[in-house]
Amino acid sequence: MKTKIFQKVGLLGAATLLLLASVGCNSEQSGKDDNGNSKLIIYSESATYEGPVDGYMGKYLEDKANVALNVVPNSVGGSSRFETKLATGDLGNLIVFTSAADFKKAIDAGAVLDLKDELKNLPNIARFSKAVDRVKNSFGGVYGIPTGVSASNEVNQIDPVVIPSLRFDYYQELGTPEVKDYWDFYDVIEKMVKAHPTTEGGDTFYGLSLFSEWDGNSVGMAQKVAEAYGYTASDGVNKYSFIMPHATEDKVENLLADDSYYLKSLQWFNKFYQNGMLDEDSVSQTWADFLKKAEKGQSAIWMFGYMGDLNFNPMNQDLVKQGKGYKRIPFANLKAAEAKSSTVGSSWFWAVSSSTENKEAALKLLDFFYSDEGALAYHLGPKGLLWDINEKGEPIVTELGKAPYETAVPEEWGGGKVDDTLKTMFNGAALDGNSISPILNAPMNKTTWKSYLQDNATMLDKNWTKHYDGVLSAKEYMVKNGRVASYTVVDVPNFQYDDLLAVKRDQVGSIIKELSWKMIYAKNNDEFEALKKEMIQKAKSLGYDECVAFEEEAAKVWFKARKAAN
Incomplete structure (x- = not known):
């Protein structure tokens, strides 16, 4: 078990681990490539991609920071490699931690640098003093920097993940019946599936599709309904396994309590199975499998609502132009839990490996990620490619930025495809993409921009806006109608199970x-x-x-x- 492995690692001691680190680092982890770029490895607990950061973002980082990056994911086939990588000192140069427990183990093993003496040379990181102080207070040193930081605490403009999306054209066919609560979606979905047993491409059209790859100590997707009713699995600093505290009230949801949202969600899922509407691959399919089904529109409802807006719709623009596709459905008693943008950051951390031989390059790159320019590059790519600023000083999406994710990027930009973003490759946002960028005077999340919501609205978008009294987004509708349970992320200790x-x-x-x-x-x-x-x-x-x-x-x-x- 993980605990036993760590106990064995602990007996080695920090000095031994550092010796192993010097042996375990492969040649890719140090030196320069043929173009004189410093070679760096990012070991990411959040990545599903493995390989070089190439394409247009690879070229951008070579030009901007003189680095050539390679990504090593923590998980392979659903199994964590962290304990082994920690024992051999093979954690790369920069690390994205999604687990505070793993972060603490790395600190105790001497595997990450204390950056307290480096902060004077890291102005972009140092400006987020509350986030830096949080790490210092919780872990006894500046051994990393929280991800997802923001200059202020504010309610963002993005649609919450937990607002489900439905095939809106099918919903209109049914007369847009009122959905009073989450469970009411079942009756609507059942009618959709009976009317449309297959997709336009001939694939099975399920009532509901799930996936298991991200499960922790429970079925992760069964917690999403509770989040739609104001409960959260994270306070912004800590992740909870068996309870879900309320975002604004002093009460908790015990997963196995009588009549809990978790147990009711399992029963709701089972109802789909018993009636032949559940994707039979749900228990075994990966996130990649799940995404492919979203792109093909194989489920009437997507519990992660963005999978309709951002996965199916961009890949099926001919249908969208005809008013066909997915849109968010904010049901009547929705009260979505949502963290505000946070000055203390999230429960994930960036860190620098103590074994890195390219320390200067690693620190320079990490500080760049925490700059306003670097944050824009992470979330949107280079200016002029997928986004730009118009003559009014407003951010706009370019024609290429509107194209399907698989669309090729011109070679003069570095090639690759539109979806070859840094998030896709290593998934570690230094700055919260929903926070306001001083360069844009708008959030870095393009789905909140006027140009995205209004200037380029499709027939599908216009039909949805008409139905929801003229609002441009589900979030606008929710704020207007008091459907958001937003909370400020505060500096609390990272709790640790003994x-x-x-x-x-x-x-x-x-x-x-x-x-x-x-x-x-x-x-x-x-x-x-x-x-x-x-x-x-x-x-x-x-x-x-x-x-x-x-x-x-x-x-x-x-x-x-x-x-x-x-």
């Missing part, structure tokens, strides 16, 4: 995840209830209540801190 409780957490999580998926695929209600009873009994016997009590104490700290901050 070794014994961490073992219990992993065992409990494993059984919850296993039996939750079995419940989704239960053949009838009796089997579903029997599996639910088995899951709750086994989870409690393994220490579920102890884990919940620990997380509830952490939630109380958050509740107290946010009251003090408001």
Whole structure:
């Protein structure tokens, strides 16, 4: 188990690990390429891509920072390589941590640099003093920088992930029936699937498609309904496994409590299965598989709402021009939990490996990522390619920026395809893309721009806007109607399970995840209830209540801190 491996690593001691690091670094991790660019490896816990940062962003970084990047993802086939990489010192030059526990292990092993003496030469990082202080206070040094930082705390303009998207043209065919709550989507979807059993391309049109690759200690997608009702799996600093604190009220959702949103979501998923409308690959398909189905429009509803707007619609522009495609549906009692842009950053961290031989280049690049220019490049690419600024000083999307993701980029820009972004490759936004860029005087997220929402509105967009009283986005509608439970991310300690409780957490999580998926695929209600009873009994016997009590104490700290901050 992970804990046991770490205990063995701990016995080696920091000095031994650093010795291993000097041996474990391969030649790609140091030196320069044939063009004189410093070669750097980014080891990312959030990446699914492996290979060089090439194409137009590779050329941009060569021209701007004289670096040639290679990305190494943490997970291969769903299995983490972190413990092995830590033991061998093979963490690259720059690291994206999505786990505070892994970040702490790397600190204890001496595998990441303390940047406190480097800050004077890192002006872009140093300006986010609250984020820097948070790491210093939580971990005893500036061993990394939180991702997703912002100059201020503000409600963003982006549509929340948890507002589902539906085939809006099919919804109109049904007369746009009122959807009072999340569960009401089922009846609407059932009618859609009966009327349209296949997609325009001839593929099966499911009522619901899920995926399992991102599951932690439960079925991740079964938590999304609770998020649509004001609960959150993260306070912005910590991630919770078995509870979901409310974003604005001092209460928590216990995943296995009677009538919890988690258990109701599993039953809702099972209803799709029992009636032949669930994508049968849901339990086994990867994120990449899931995306392909989104691009082909193989589900009536996408619980991650952006998969309709940003995956199907751009790939099917001929249909969109005819008013066919996906749009967000803010149901009547929606109250989406959402973190404001944050001056203290998120629960992910950038760090610099202590074994890097290209320290100066690594630090220079990291500081560039935290600059306004570097943040724009991360989120939007080079100015003039996919975006530009018009004569009024407003950001606009170029013709190439409107093109499908697979569209080729001209060789003079570096080639590749439109979707070859830094987010696609290593997924570690230094600055929050929903925050206001002083260069644009607008958010870096193009989907909030007037040029994106209005000037280039399609027939599909116009039909949706007409139905929702003239608003241009779901977020505008939600703010207007009080449907957002937004919260400020405050500086709270990173809570850590002790070794014994961490073992219990992993065992409990494993059984919850296993039996939750079995419940989704239960053949009838009796089997579903029997599996639910088995899951709750086994989870409690393994220490579920102890884990919940620990997380509830952490939630109380958050509740107290946010009251003090408001």
